[in-house]
Amino acid sequence: MTADDIILDKLSAWARQESPTHAPDGVNRMMDLVATEAREAPIAVERIPGQGGLGDCLILRAGPERDEPSVLVLSHLDTVHPLGTVERDLPVRLAGDRLYGPGVYDMKGGALLALEAYKDVARQGQARRPLVFLFTSDEEIGSPMTRPIIEALGRKAAYVLVTEPARDGGKVVTARKGVGRFEVEVEGRPAHSGSRHQDGRSAIREAARQILRIENMTDYLRGVTTTVGLISGGTAANVVPQHCRFSVDLRVTNAADGEAYAAAILGLTPHDPDVRVRVTGGMNRPPYEKTEAVARLFEHAKKVAAELGQSLAETPMTGGGSDGNFTAALGVPTLDGLGIDGDGAHTLEEYGLVSSIAPRRELMARLLATL
Numbered sequence: 331m332t333a334d335d336i337i338l339d340k341l342s343a344w345a346r347q348e349s350p351t352h353a354p355d356g357v358n359r360m361m362d363l364v365a366t367e368a369r370e371a372p373i374a375v376e377r378i379p380g381q382g383g384l385g386d387c388l389i390l391r392a393g394p395e396r397d398e399p400s401v402l403v404l405s406h407l408d409t410v411h412p413l414g415t416v417e418r419d420l421p422v423r424l425a426g427d428r429l430y431g432p433g434v435y436d437m438k439g440g441a442l443l444a445l446e447a448y449k450d451v452a453r454q455g456q457a458r459r460p461l462v463f464l465f466t467s468d469e470e471i472g473s474p475m476t477r478p479i480i481e482a483l484g485r486k487a488a489y490v491l492v493t494e495p496a497r498d499g500g501k502v503v504t505a506r507k508g509v510g511r512f513e514v515e516v517e518g519r520p521a522h523s524g525s526r527h528q529d530g531r532s533a534i535r536e537a538a539r540q541i542l543r544i545e546n547m548t549d550y551l552r553g554v555t556t557t558v559g560l561i562s563g564g565t566a567a568n569v570v571p572q573h574c575r576f577s578v579d580l581r582v583t584n585a586a587d588g589e590a591y592a593a594a595i596l597g598l599t600p601h602d603p604d605v606r607v608r609v610t611g612g613m614n615r616p617p618y619e620k621t622e623a624v625a626r627l628f629e630h631a632k633k634v635a636a637e638l639g640q641s642l643a644e645t646p647m648t649g650g651g652s653d654g655n656f657t658a659a660l661g662v663p664t665l666d667g668l669g670i671d672g673d674g675a676h677t678l679e680e681y682g683l684v685s686s687i688a689p690r691r692e693l694m695a696r697l698l699a700t701l
Contacts, residue, residue: 333688334687334688338684341434342424342429343363344363345416345422345438346416347359347363348414348415348432349407349408349433350408350409350410350412350470351385351467354467355385356385358380358386360407361385361386364390364441367449371392371449371453372453373449374392376388376390384468384475385407386467387464387465387475389462389463390461390463391462392448392452392461393457393460393461396459398460400460400462400483401459401462401488401491402486402487402657402662403444403448403464403694404464404480404492404652404654405441405445405464405465405492406467406468407466409432409438410676411432411433415678428682429683430680431681433680434681435669435670435681436494437669439495439669439670440668440669441669443493443669443690444463444493444668444669444694445463447691447695448695457698458700459488462486472509472511472614477653481657484656487657488701489662490657490662490664491664492654492664492665492667493668494652494654494668495670495671495682496669496671499671500643501642502631502643502644503654503667504625504628505620505647505648506617506650506652506666507581507650507651508584508585508615508616508617509579510579510591510592510595510613511577511611511614512592512595512610512611513609513610513611514575514598515608516540516563516606516607517572517605518531518532518535518571518572519570521569521570522569522570523568527570531570531605532570532571532605533573534563534574535602536574537576540601540607541561541576544595544598547591552583553647554581554582554591555579556578556580556591556595557580558576559579560577561574561575561576562576580613583617583647584617585616585619588617589613592613596609614651615651615652616656616658616659617655618651618654621658623663624658627665628665630701634697637696638689640692670690672686
């Protein structure tokens with residue numbers, strides 16, 4: 331069996347091990363698989379127990395044991411696909427160059443190829459700096475548990491490499507929008523919709539006005555989008571609704587817009603003075619902006635790729651967030667999108683391109699050895 335066959339078998343097994351964020355047992359079994367792999371090389375493994383119903387995370391350490399800034403690699407092992415997806419809707423299967431399965435593209439493929447590269451460099455003693463590899467369990471819900479860990483490790487890092495999937499045929503990511511999340515609760519006054527309609531104050535009517543106000547904040551020229559993606563409310567068809575609740579997603583390109591738009595959403599006031607509007611939330615992920623330091627890191631990666639006979643390009647700022655947002659906001663040069671190529675993240679057609687695994691593994695190993 332070739333090395334490519336072995337990693338393909340491993341990735342297939344990883345995909346079959348379902349690990350949605352809120353299934354900590356499944357996530358922890360993924361952590362077990364990583365810990366077992368790490369024992370094949372001179373790698374120290376630290377396991378941090380999960381909290382609040384979330385899975386554990388792992389910190390791997392290798393390379394020189396010196397007190398100097400590290401190269402930090404970030405991967406997450408949680409997925410968005412619910413338990414049972416692999417049996418019902420997205421079985422693991424190989425179709426030509428495409429390996430289908432839950433989380434193959436986002437981001438078990440990238441996590442595995444980076445782990446293999448990390449093991450290679452650790453065995454060969456090639457690293458110039460200490461190497462730290464963090465596997466997290468809650469990225470798909472905004473990293474509420476692991477953000478402090480990411481930031482603590484990030485502050486001690488010289489560079490950060492993130493194994494989120496590649497974009498548009500293998501491009502890496504050098505900038506991401508910031509993400510804000512808000513919950514809006516509206517409370518009106520219930521009344522019989524037939525006999526006492528005039529006594530009621532509709533929470534849904536007020537919510538509809540607020541939703542239009544929020545959606546109209548979208549400004550494509552500024553790269554700002556506001557989306558109300560979830561809504562619930564009402565008691566019965568014949569009752570003026572007392573309650574309504576909805577969720578807001580905000581995306582911004584820079585920190586100043588994040589502060590301004592978050593303040594506008596948090597400062598919403600009711601149209602109807604007899605109705606109460608309460609807004610909670612804030613910026614979940616700060617913007618990951620392409621600084622001069624990020625540009626230099628990309629140019630280094632591009633040069634390394636060329637030496638390997640690969641071409642490497644970057645995608646324009648992407649709307650999705652990652653754990654790289656946290657480290658980039660700290661001023662640490664961060665390069666993202668170093669994972670597997672493919673498509674269909676968060677869908678039932680998710681796949682990774684098998685042919686991209688070996689080149690990406692080689693690139694990751696060279697980056698770990700040269701930064």
